[in-house]
Amino acid sequence: MTAITALIRRDIKIALRVGGGALIGVLFFLTVTVLMPFAIGPDLALLTRLGPAILWLGALLASLLTLDRLFTADHEDGSLDLIVMGQTPLELACAAKALAHWLAAGVPLIVATPMLGLLLNLDGEATSAVALTLLVGTPALTFTGMIGAALAVTLHRGGLLLAVLVLPLSIPVLIFGVSASQAAITGPLAFGTPFSILCALSLVSLVVGPFAAAASLRHGLD
Amino acid sequence: MTAITALIRRDIKIALRVGGGALIGVLFFLTVTVLMPFAIGPDLALLTRLGPAILWLGALLASLLTLDRLFTADHEDGSLDLIVMGQTPLELACAAKALAHWLAAGVPLIVATPMLGLLLNLDGEATSAVALTLLVGTPALTFTGMIGAALAVTLHRGGLLLAVLVLPLSIPVLIFGVSASQAAITGPLAFGTPFSILCALSLVSLVVGPFAAAASLRHGLD
Amino acid sequence: MRLSGRQISCVRGGRAVFSGLDFETASGEVLAVVGPNGSGKTSLLRLVAGLLVPAGGSIGLEGGETELTLPEQSHYLGHRDALKPALSVAENLSFWRDFLGGETGDVGPCLTAVGLGHATYLPAAYLSAGQRRRLSIARLLVVRRPVWLLDEPTSALDAAGQELCVGVMRDHLASGGIIVAATHAPLGIEARELRMGGGK
Amino acid sequence: MRLSGRQISCVRGGRAVFSGLDFETASGEVLAVVGPNGSGKTSLLRLVAGLLVPAGGSIGLEGGETELTLPEQSHYLGHRDALKPALSVAENLSFWRDFLGGETGDVGPCLTAVGLGHATYLPAAYLSAGQRRRLSIARLLVVRRPVWLLDEPTSALDAAGQELCVGVMRDHLASGGIIVAATHAPLGIEARELRMGGGK
Amino acid sequence: MTLIDLANPTKFLSLTGRVLPWLAGATAILLLVGLYQAAIAPDDYQQGATVKIMFIHVPNAWLSMFVWGVMSIAALGTLVWRHPLADVAAKAAAPIGAAFTFLALVTGSLWGRPMWGTYWEWDARLTSVLVLFLMYLGLMALWRAVDDPSRAARAAAVLTLVGAINLPIIKFSVDWWNTLHQPASVMRMGGPSLDKAFLIPLLVMAIGFSLLFVTLHLAAMRNEILRRRVRSLQMMQASQQAA
Amino acid sequence: MSLGPYASYIVTSYSLVAAIVLILIVWIAIDYRLQKERLREFEAGGVTRRSGRQATDV
Ligand code: HEM
Numbered sequence A, B: 001m002t003a004i005t006a007l008i009r010r011d012i013k014i015a016l017r018v019g020g021g022a023l024i025g026v027l028f029f030l031t032v033t034v035l036m037p038f039a040i041g042p043d044l045a046l047l048t049r050l051g052p053a054i055l056w057l058g059a060l061l062a063s064l065l066t067l068d069r070l071f072t073a074d075h076e077d078g079s080l081d082l083i084v085m086g087q088t089p090l091e092l093a094c095a096a097k098a099l100a101h102w103l104a105a106g107v108p109l110i111v112a113t114p115m116l117g118l119l120l121n122l123d124g125e126a127t128s129a130v131a132l133t134l135l136v137g138t139p140a141l142t143f144t145g146m147i148g149a150a151l152a153v154t155l156h157r158g159g160l161l162l163a164v165l166v167l168p169l170s171i172p173v174l175i176f177g178v179s180a181s182q183a184a185i186t187g188p189l190a191f192g193t194p195f196s197i198l199c200a201l202s203l204v205s206l207v208v209g210p211f212a213a214a215a216s217l218r219h220g221l222d
Numbered sequence C, D: 001m002r003l004s005g006r007q008i009s010c011v012r013g014g015r016a017v018f019s020g021l022d023f024e025t026a027s028g029e030v031l032a033v034v035g036p037n038g039s040g041k042t043s044l045l046r047l048v049a050g051l052l053v054p055a056g057g058s059i060g061l062e063g064g065e066t067e068l069t070l071p072e073q074s075h076y077l078g079h080r081d082a083l084k085p086a087l088s089v090a091e092n093l094s095f096w097r098d099f100l101g102g103e104t105g106d107v108g109p110c111l112t113a114v115g116l117g118h119a120t121y122l123p124a125a126y127l128s129a130g131q132r133r134r135l136s137i138a139r140l141l142v143v144r145r146p147v148w149l150l151d152e153p154t155s156a157l158d159a160a161g162q163e164l165c166v167g168v169m170r171d172h173l174a175s176g177g178i179i180v181a182a183t184h185a186p187l188g189i190e191a192r193e194l195r196m197g198g199g200k
Numbered sequence E: 001m002t003l004i005d006l007a008n009p010t011k012f013l014s015l016t017g018r019v020l021p022w023l024a025g026a027t028a029i030l031l032l033v034g035l036y037q038a039a040i041a042p043d044d045y046q047q048g049a050t051v052k053i054m055f056i057h058v059p060n061a062w063l064s065m066f067v068w069g070v071m072s073i074a075a076l077g078t079l080v081w082r083h084p085l086a087d088v089a090a091k092a093a094a095p096i097g098a099a100f101t102f103l104a105l106v107t108g109s110l111w112g113r114p115m116w117g118t119y120w121e122w123d124a125r126l127t128s129v130l131v132l133f134l135m136y137l138g139l140m141a142l143w144r145a146v147d148d149p150s151r152a153a154r155a156a157a158v159l160t161l162v163g164a165i166n167l168p169i170i171k172f173s174v175d176w177w178n179t180l181h182q183p184a185s186v187m188r189m190g191g192p193s194l195d196k197a198f199l200i201p202l203l204v205m206a207i208g209f210s211l212l213f214v215t216l217h218l219a220a221m222r223n224e225i226l227r228r229r230v231r232s233l234q235m236m237q238a239s240q241q242a243a
Numbered sequence F: 001m002s003l004g005p006y007a008s009y010i011v012t013s014y015s016l017v018a019a020i021v022l023i024l025i026v027w028i029a030i031d032y033r034l035q036k037e038r039l040r041e042f043e044a045g046g047v048t049r050r051s052g053r054q055a056t057d058v
């Protein structure tokens, strides 16, 4: 248990110092949100309609941009060797690293969502629906993304390959996340159905992610 | 001159081997394009309308995801030391690295655009307009992004902080890229004006980028 | 305790590095793995540490704790020193202590023992090559493990540092530990030699 | 040619490493920089290589090519070996030859000279620590530069490799070169010593 | 008193210590006069009383750009002339500039609601100012994220200079694109086209706000110098204890 | 002085400007106190500057 908390605390510390603090996550999210109207055009009604999609894309990006070095950094400086050798099961260690990543990169985004909702012309209810789906769904992004991060070590590859491997996995999360938020905002579909699927996806990824990542790390040693 | 071409050839070789080849870039682009309809919802007219924006966002993402380690990788293995010491002016070396990056990561996207245009329900003319704006605009993305990549070395920081610093710089490129394509597709505005601004932005970034990156590398040595 | 390998063979990147290697060592002994560059010293250590999978043969530890695997009872000190530049020296060390299961407490005395007392709160990014090595050695001290796998432990160390390293190894042997060390220079400690062939 | 520094001081991360340092060396001479860990040997080499900016004092090369700066006339061999794992050994070496402005031609003989002839087409990721060092030494040979700045050049090398390294250095001196080498072990070559104080 | 003399932080502290009270007094007087004049200014025949927002919107908008200009000069000071106070000036200016930009954005939005019927519109002027605001925040984040001030200073300087490209875009965006925002009526070729009844209070307020910036900036620079003194004393203390 | 139908917008913007400017002033003043306080502590602890002057000396 100490081992796990030590790992989580270390990773959060590094993320905050190197990434520049939790505020940076918020700033990043803000920038992405500001970016979208430029790309899409200044149509406020359209923006409102796309609001949840934009927020979800921002979250996806924030996780993609930072996840790819989740294990590679540890591999390059030799930490991964010691983590693999340690008495903590590798699955647990992987889960701890992913959790730390989510705490450092995911949670600030969720906290910032209400502010960004204003910019995208979403009302209070819609914003809280999006925030709720993000809270439930972003762990799934992190925990599936982790598999790609582990493969990056195994394959000695990074960057886009990783994104290509991970993106298909995160498509379902994105779909149900957006459709749950949209359901909450405009109806007519029920919020409950996509939301519970989203929860299920998160739970599945919480289990599958660490095992897949640990397996890939174990077989990719050299 | 040999020095410059050697650097370009090395960087392209590494990008193709480590990134997994030009195909991966295209695959990534494809995934993003396929992802968008999921995020936005299956509205074909809306998709067509957003087509250029989606393609441009994909290009922006592809460059963000791979650019941040442009100099960091060389810094970590000590190559950057030797590049700085070399007789080639650092500005030229930086430009060469950015050019290599664009050739390996940008050009495949442009080549793939026609295929993706089909997916987004764009007609032939619209697709070629988007491809043309991408051809002219993506160098600007690379060359402004390079500044962020150099800052990452100077600051010993990466991840989101960098994206936050670089994204505002790429906003104008995105605006004019999208608006030029949109003008070509739907009118009523002229294609020429935003397109020539896009060209101007690219030219400016071709000059500013290498100088800013070299300055930041020189001042950030240690 | 005795650590032994039987008919180990090692394949890396599709090429055979060595095969049919036997070795054996016991509590209180140093096994010095020597041989030319590329002969497979590092590979052998990583096999023992469980970081590589042998293409054949077996490696075992007799007399250790039965519930733990050999890697879980080993310390591995490689070329890469597992330090995070963004964390301070003390933070780095106390993380490894906590993660590897050492007793909680102040890491200060241990840092002083390896001559890094003055650098406790410095970011690890600021350390010189030898200082990094010293910090890696401190890691061996904060958590007790019977088997030490050391890859060129004295490289980058100054004369005082090498003495320190030898002292630490002696203490470990005296408490019944096993050391397997790959090295080019004499270790400064009596050792059984395992000579690797080939390589270049 | 003579390389000299006057009253150099060095500040890193806001902390003074050394100050008021003088040194001088000339064609055909080795300046061995010695001193405890953290005393500033690597820092001095990086100052000379132009990779750090001195907080005070000046470093100059007399008798070199006047249009070129000192870093442009120097080779720097550091702890990090500037190799790309994805490229083959030959590709790595020929890139540096082309980039640093050496004569085009086959790098094969040079690789054979450092004992890596058999590894020419291997990816650099497959090299052992000593083999990487040998490849770095090969870089010194493919491009002629009068000043060599070597940071612990013999580390990770086996006995044959150390001999090779000494041979290469002797040849360079014989052709009028200058060597500044930071080292903990004796270099195996007669050298003027520059002793750095402090550190730990 | 030249720039070279000012390069000495100690001289700078003593000089600004003497000047600051006078500056603060002048700022207060000008702002009060400006506020009074703004209060008695007539209503605009088109905009009605909302024209009063102009007297704070425009000075804040000008200053948001002016402060980045000051930071750009300071950036040159850091990179080219290696002036010891340059990075202090740059660092101290960023939060103040961010505050002015924020105010320009908010007062603009509050003005836009009655005038255009919307708080926010993604047009060129408005978005380029928002980009400016984001860049201020980015710079502040950078200063905070890096603890070695000289390292942060050089990176921030490069970024500031690159960001300065945004200034002409903000200034001329209204001329280059047809937007909601009105084109320049004060600072333009051929002299101001604004009525005297608005122009005079506007100029008084503008000078008042500029003085406010100078005052706050000098004070913040003093704080920054003291902060660095504290840092170096901390380092000295640490090394004394280690020895 | 009548502010017309949009009085609330005018009042809000003026008071917001006042608030932010006030926050800036207060923040800078507090920061100054804080740094002076720290310097005084160093002085009390006997740490002096390289020039030999007192920590709080200008
Ligand atoms: C969030 C919204 C707004 C932003 C970011 C903004 C930004 C700016 C900026 C940067 C300037 C200085 C430009 C220069 O010096 O050329 C400016 C000036 C000005 N703005 Fe705004 N503005 C906004 C909304 C408005 C609105 C709604 C109005 C009135 C209907 C308005 C009226 C003016 C006027 C009259 C000037 C002075 C132009 C001159 O005389 O040069 N602004 N604004």
Ligand SMILES: Nc1ncnc2c1ncn2[C@@H]1O[C@H](COP(=O)(O)OP(=O)(O)OP(=O)(O)O)[C@@H](O)[C@H]1O
Pocket: B222, C125, C126, C127, C128, C129, C130, C131, C156, C158, D012, D013, D017, D035, D036, D037, D038, D039, D040, D041, D042, D043, D044, D182, D199
């Ligand atoms: N990147 C850095 N940033 C800040 N300080 C550093 C950095 N690198 C080294 N230092 C500090 O500078 C001093 C000298 O370091 P340097 O690497 O030059 O020592 P060295 O003599 O080469 O030591 P070694 O024998 O261990 O290689 C050390 O006290 C170290 O803490």
Ligand SMILES: Nc1ncnc2c1ncn2[C@@H]1O[C@H](COP(=O)(O)OP(=O)(O)OP(=O)(O)O)[C@@H](O)[C@H]1O
Pocket: A222, C012, C013, C014, C017, C035, C036, C037, C038, C039, C040, C041, C042, C043, C044, C182, C199, D125, D126, D127, D128, D129, D130, D131, D156, D158
């Ligand atoms: N990651 C790797 N992938 C494939 N082959 C490798 C890898 N690392 C090393 N090798 C090969 O395995 C052989 C043994 O390498 P190893 O690192 O074990 O040698 P070593 O005895 O430690 O040498 P040195 O004295 O140089 O450290 C070498 O021929 C090398 O080319």
Ligand SMILES: [Mg+2]
Pocket: C041, C042, C043, C151, C182, D128, D129, D130
């Ligand atoms: Mg080895």
Ligand SMILES: [Mg+2]
Pocket: C128, C129, C130, D041, D042, D043, D151, D182
């Ligand atoms: Mg050193």
